[in-house]
Amino acid sequence: MSTAGRAVIDSVRAALGRQAGTPVDPRPEILPPRQAADPEAEVDQLLSEVNALAGVAKRVGPDEIEASLRNLIEQETVRRATLWSSPTLRRLDVEGRLRACGVEIVAPDADKHALAQCDLGVTEADFALPETGTLGLLSSPERPRAVSLLPRVHLAIVSRSAFRADLHQVFSEAKAHPYLILISGPSRTADIELTVTLGVHGPRALHLWVLSDGD
Amino acid sequence: MQRRLQLFVTCLGEQFYPDVLQKMVAILERLGLSVEFPRGQTCCGQPLHNSGFQDQARAVARGFLRAFGSSDAAIVSPSGSCVDMVRHHFLELFPPGTPEHEQARGVAARTFELSEYLVRQLGITDVGARFPHKVAYHASCHYLRGLGLVTEAKQLLADVKDIELVPLPEEDTCCGFGGVFSVVYPEVSRAMMQAKVRNVIGTGAAAVVACDSGCLMNIAGGLRQAGSDVRAMHLIEVLASQGDAR
Amino acid sequence: MSDAPPEYIDFAAYSRHVPTTIPAAVQQATGRFLDTRAARVAEMENWEALRQAASDLRLHTLTHLDVYLERLEQQVTAAGGRVYWARDAVEARAHVLGIARSSHARTVVKAKSMATEEIGLNHALEEAGIQPFETDLGEYIIQLAGTGPSHIIVPAVHLKKEEIAQLFREKLGLDAPADPVALTAVARTALRERFLAAEMGVSGANFLVAETGTLVLVTNEGNGRMCTTVPDVHVAVVGIDKVVPDWESLTVLLKLLARSATGQKLSTYTSFITGPRRSHGEGGPKELHLVLLDNGRSRILADEVARETLKCIRCGCCLNVCPVYKNVGGFAYGWFISGPIGAIFAPQMLGTRAGRELPYASTLCGACVDVCPVKIPITKILLHLRRRVAQGDRVAPPSAPWTTRVAARLARWSLATAWLYRLGARVMPVLEAPLARNGWIRWLPAPLNRWTRVRPMPAFKAGFRSWWASHTKGPTTP
Numbered sequence: 001m002s003t004a005g006r007a008v009i010d011s012v013r014a015a016l017g018r019q020a021g022t023p024v025d026p027r028p029e030i031l032p033p034r035q036a037a038d039p040e041a042e043v044d045q046l047l048s049e050v051n052a053l054a055g056v057a058k059r060v061g062p063d064e065i066e067a068s069l070r071n072l073i074e075q076e077t078v079r080r081a082t083l084w085s086s087p088t089l090r091r092l093d094v095e096g097r098l099r100a101c102g103v104e105i106v107a108p109d110a111d112k113h114a115l116a117q118c119d120l121g122v123t124e125a126d127f128a129l130p131e132t133g134t135l136g137l138l139s140s141p142e143r144p145r146a147v148s149l150l151p152r153v154h155l156a157i158v159s160r161s162a163f164r165a166d167l168h169q170v171f172s173e174a175k176a177h178p179y180l181i182l183i184s185g186p187s188r189t190a191d192i193e194l195t196v197t198l199g200v201h202g203p204r205a206l207h208l209w210v211l212s213d214g215d
Numbered sequence: 216m217q218r219r220l221q222l223f224v225t226c227l228g229e230q231f232y233p234d235v236l237q238k239m240v241a242i243l244e245r246l247g248l249s250v251e252f253p254r255g256q257t258c259c260g261q262p263l264h265n266s267g268f269q270d271q272a273r274a275v276a277r278g279f280l281r282a283f284g285s286s287d288a289a290i291v292s293p294s295g296s297c298v299d300m301v302r303h304h305f306l307e308l309f310p311p312g313t314p315e316h317e318q319a320r321g322v323a324a325r326t327f328e329l330s331e332y333l334v335r336q337l338g339i340t341d342v343g344a345r346f347p348h349k350v351a352y353h354a355s356c357h358y359l360r361g362l363g364l365v366t367e368a369k370q371l372l373a374d375v376k377d378i379e380l381v382p383l384p385e386e387d388t389c390c391g392f393g394g395v396f397s398v399v400y401p402e403v404s405r406a407m408m409q410a411k412v413r414n415v416i417g418t419g420a421a422a423v424v425a426c427d428s429g430c431l432m433n434i435a436g437g438l439r440q441a442g443s444d445v446r447a448m449h450l451i452e453v454l455a456s457q458g459d460a461r
Numbered sequence: 462m463s464d465a466p467p468e469y470i471d472f473a474a475y476s477r478h479v480p481t482t483i484p485a486a487v488q489q490a491t492g493r494f495l496d497t498r499a500a501r502v503a504e505m506e507n508w509e510a511l512r513q514a515a516s517d518l519r520l521h522t523l524t525h526l527d528v529y530l531e532r533l534e535q536q537v538t539a540a541g542g543r544v545y546w547a548r549d550a551v552e553a554r555a556h557v558l559g560i561a562r563s564s565h566a567r568t569v570v571k572a573k574s575m576a577t578e579e580i581g582l583n584h585a586l587e588e589a590g591i592q593p594f595e596t597d598l599g600e601y602i603i604q605l606a607g608t609g610p611s612h613i614i615v616p617a618v619h620l621k622k623e624e625i626a627q628l629f630r631e632k633l634g635l636d637a638p639a640d641p642v643a644l645t646a647v648a649r650t651a652l653r654e655r656f657l658a659a660e661m662g663v664s665g666a667n668f669l670v671a672e673t674g675t676l677v678l679v680t681n682e683g684n685g686r687m688c689t690t691v692p693d694v695h696v697a698v699v700g701i702d703k704v705v706p707d708w709e710s711l712t713v714l715l716k717l718l719a720r721s722a723t724g725q726k727l728s729t730y731t732s733f734i735t736g737p738r739r740s741h742g743e744g745g746p747k748e749l750h751l752v753l754l755d756n757g758r759s760r761i762l763a764d765e766v767a768r769e770t771l772k773c774i775r776c777g778c779c780l781n782v783c784p785v786y787k788n789v790g791g792f793a794y795g796w797f798i799s800g801p802i803g804a805i806f807a808p809q810m811l812g813t814r815a816g817r818e819l820p821y822a823s824t825l826c827g828a829c830v831d832v833c834p835v836k837i838p839i840t841k842i843l844l845h846l847r848r849r850v851a852q853g854d855r856v857a858p859p860s861a862p863w864t865t866r867v868a869a870r871l872a873r874w875s876l877a878t879a880w881l882y883r884l885g886a887r888v889m890p891v892l893e894a895p896l897a898r899n900g901w902i903r904w905l906p907a908p909l910n911r912w913t914r915v916r917p918m919p920a921f922k923a924g925f926r927s928w929w930a931s932h933t934k935g936p937t938t939p
Contacts, residue, residue: 001534005546008701008755012527015763024525027706028517030713031510049726109742112657112691132726141742145690149683167715171708175673178540179745180733187683188729191599191615193622194490195641200598200649201656202683202730224925226876229886233925240932252929257882263872265825267847267861271873278877360827389784393824398911400822403476405915406484406788407824436916439901 033166034131042130042163043210049133050208053185054198057133057208062092068209069097072120076153076205082106082115083122085142088159088211094122108144121151121203125158127170128210132184135208136162136170139179148183154203156183158210217249221283223292223301223326226258227428232293235428238455239293239329242342246333255282261300264308266395273308277315283326284318289336290326293451295358295427296394301326303361328358330426330450334367340374346456347377351420353411353434354387355427368426368450375453381418385410392433404433412437415445422446424453464584466550466811470795472818483611483790486619490612491781497724498778498832505720514713516836519772522704523762529671529704530753536674540736542749549756550580556752557582557663557696561591564694564748566660570652572678572685573597574665575613575775576698576754578797579810582663593663594655596684598648605632611791613799614722614777619790652684662688662746666699667775668714669751670733672707676751678732679718686730695737695746700754702771714774717834721776757810764856766845770805772835779829779839785822794819801829805842813850817860820846886923893921 001009013019036042043059050057060068072078081103083094095105098120106114115121123143127136135156139145148154164170174180187202198204220243224236243250260275279301283290292298302323309319333339352372358364372380391397391407398404411434415423423438423445425431435447502508522529534544547553561569569586571577571593583604586593595604602617603610605628610616617625626639629647637647656662664685668677676697678685689695705711719725738745762768780786780800791799796807804823808816820843829839851869853859859866875881896902897920905913912918 001531002546004548004552005534005544005753007548008546008753008759009527009530011548011755011759012530012701012762015759015768016524016527018525018527020527024528025521027710028514028521030709031507031514033712053729109744112744116653116657134727139738139743139745141740144742144744145686146744149686149690167712168709171712174733175675175708178735178739179743181686182727182731182733183729184725184727184731185729187681189598189645189682190493190723191597191602191617192620192625192641192644194493194615194618195622197641197645200645200682200684201596201652201687226882229925230889230921230923231919233922233928236925237928237932240929252926254926255879257879258876260876263869263876265844265847266865266869267820267844267849267851268866268869268873269848270852271869274873274877278879282879356824356826356828360831387828389824389826389828391784391824393826396821396824397915398908400473400476400785401911401915402479403785403788403822407784408916410784410788432919433916436901436918440916 033168036163036165039160039163045130046128046133046163046210049130050185050206053133055133055185055206055208057210059212060209061212065092065094066097069094070101072155072207073098073101073103076119078103078119078153080104080106080118081120081122082108082110082118082147082151084108084124084147086124088124088157089122092157108147109141112146112150115146115150118151120153120155121147122155122157123148125156125162127164127174128158128162129164129167129170131166134182134184136174137181137183138174138177145179145181148181149202152199152203153205153207155207155209158208160211217247219249219251219288221286221288221290222250222252223256223259223283223290223297224252225292225294225297225428227432228293231432232428232449235293235449235451239451242451242455243291246337246339246342251286251288253282259297259300261297262394264300264304269308276305276308280315280318280322283322287321287325289332290322291329291332292326293329293426293428293449295328295355295362295364296429298326298328298331299357299361328362328364328426330367330371331362331364334370340370342371342454344454344456345376346453348421349379349381349419350453351381351383351415351418351423352386353383353390353415353423353425353430355425355430356389358426359387368424371450371454372424378453381420383418383423384414390430390433392429394429397433408433408437412441412443416441416443420445422448424448424450426450464581466581467795467815469815470807470811470818472793472795472822475793475795476789476822479789479793480619483619484788487611487790488787490615490618491787494614494723494781498720501720501724501726511713511717512834512836515717515834516772518705518710518713519835520769522706523702523768523771526701526704526762529706530701532671533669533674533704536671537736537751538674540674542674542736542751545750545752547752547754547756553580553698553752553754553756554582554585557698558585558589560694560696560750561586561589561661564660566591566694568655568659569593569661569663570596570655570659570688570692572662572664572680572688573600574663574698575797576665576700577663579756580698580754582698594652594659596652596655596688598645598682601648601652602628609792610797612777612780613775613791616791656687656691659692661694661696662692663696663698664688666697666703667718668711669699669704670708670711671704673735676734677711678734679728681729683730686732689732689734690745693747694750695748696750696752698752698754700756700758702758718774718776721778721832721834761809767805767809767842769837770809770842772837773802773806774835776834778832778834782828782832784826784828785824794822801839805839805846808846813846813857813860817850820850883926886926889921890923
């Protein structure tokens, strides 16, 4: 530790009347976490919360992916997209389907300028929290951070296995990872006369598709 | 044997509201209580304490202990903020180890605001009053948050015959008195007072009622400044009323 | 507001000259936030239990801060980040400038960070020829306007959309209709260029998790994410009071923070950053630098009563309920932090010479105490600081003007001396009789006119004692 660091720590110790090596009392108890309702109710709540946050959330069956993607492309005028490489997204052939619709695909680890030109970023959610309408995304070379940030529209695909009842569960898994982003709706501000405006710096639109059972 | 009470009339009460104090005596005696007035009393020290002059406040508080400390009778006062001072701050002024500590502890434990005494100690909410007017209630800050008296005044008001209690918007928002605050930052005090006065006038009530002389001085002055004939009354004045003309 | 800390906070003057638009604008914001907060609180059966848990957690962390800080440094370093310690603002600025120089940064994008305002970072960067861009929309707007924040969560709430459009026209040369959506779009485009071009991103952090060396950022716009993801270098300037022991602790604090601030269940984005990126592909900064700022916090920690000030999680709820704040707005508090928390934080950071007026900028109504998610005993600390100003304590000598101290002595004398008090009570009605009309006094000489300038005073009427004497019901104690 640097001299300044030692000085700060010493200053803190002096303030508290503590010596180096004085044991730490146990941290106070945390309140028990929320318990999950039944699985369908959890999905209902997630959709309802995300929609209340001006996200667009729905259940999507495997045979509905094609149509849903087409709608999305048209609705949000998607010409260029980038996406994570994940088992679910590969199984659903999201990339293939987007290409088939004439959407140009940019590699997710492309440079920031290229990613900033994308209209759509597609990810899979590592976690979904129904109580607050929140998605949790980790990161890795196949799942870069900017895919859910730079494009104007973010589509997150959510499997049932991603659902967690409470932050407790998410944290106990995520703490081992170097990065986690919790997303609750599209980017927003109320800085100008308290008028809620979407899409300040992050994505203007958040689409969330919960895959039907069995996916 | 009659229950004995000591009266703490407070400095503001004595200087500006002697009629309220007389009515308080009348109410208590009508309820069969024996009331004493320790002549040595002056002030609880709150204005000095709240200004940060704790050492000066301590000198004043000693006077309080001298006046009230020798009797073990309960002490009753028409002011929420003064009772808050005695109950919660005397023990800071006279911590364990100081010669006055035991006396301070005793006094802190048996000092009550009047409505608190009636409702919580005597279990009385109906004192036989009649006040056939529309009334709004302002919840004074120290009365409400310092003493935790959320319903007592309203319970007493509710049992007044022919009264019409109307809700006061932002009833628990500070009126802007704040003791020295009113003269240290008069413009801010004015803004807060005017907001309270607007809310009071907006209810259409004939009177606004509170349990603290500081608030009443401020709100009464504000109502007069606004050219309103809404009265700012102490709860005691309503409770002492038998329905005569205002 | 990016300059040196104020030498004196003249709340009296500032509160006399509150721009007429401020109270209404501020009250619109505070009213909105309180309404949505009320809905959230009503939904939660364990709100009070959460507050108590949060208070206990924060106090536990503060009273063991040395251990958690050491753990934090270890963990951040193990994760590949670099830790710098700043005893004061000078050292903090030097660290950030040093990093900026070795990164050859020409422009810096800044996420909203009160700590960087505290140390006057923007000014220091500009002096060094490095251009800082505030990217939080509200902060961006006030940076263009050259003013301070009127509210800690929505700093530009005092400006009308027409004024903002005008500002964009003048300062950015960009024409946009006076409409929030259009103006936001202008800001988005303008700032996007900045994000993509900047060599360095600077942020604060809402929390620092000692367990894993993790920075937690709570935002809504996405600028926090942009600043900490896009540039190659990320510098975080964070007060040592932001440490929490572990991730579990965050479950309590995150359940309270957004709900208390704006009534959202969670803010739009909560980022958890542990070290720089581990691989090129995943994106994110190559370098993570954490500057830990003391700047007077350890001194505050030494005061057992006032140390609870450091529990603050910057939700702004105390501002939203404070009737004083709501009538004067943020500028009146003279620094980047306002409202009840500002009234206790600023005098402790700046000292009770510079900040002597702030502890009195309150009626002690206690509304803030009722809502603070971490149960800071704000009124208790205000009184504690008033004592410091009025009569001095271990930390500082008295700083109240001598006139006030003389007045206090006079007051004590007349209130503590029973015969003098009784004499005064008999004399006052006589003395002021010429001034009283219909039971009211409309005019008093200065300085007593501070009351009568605002509203009349009731006339002195003391007569209770003589009434009591003739009342003769029961014994009077001599």
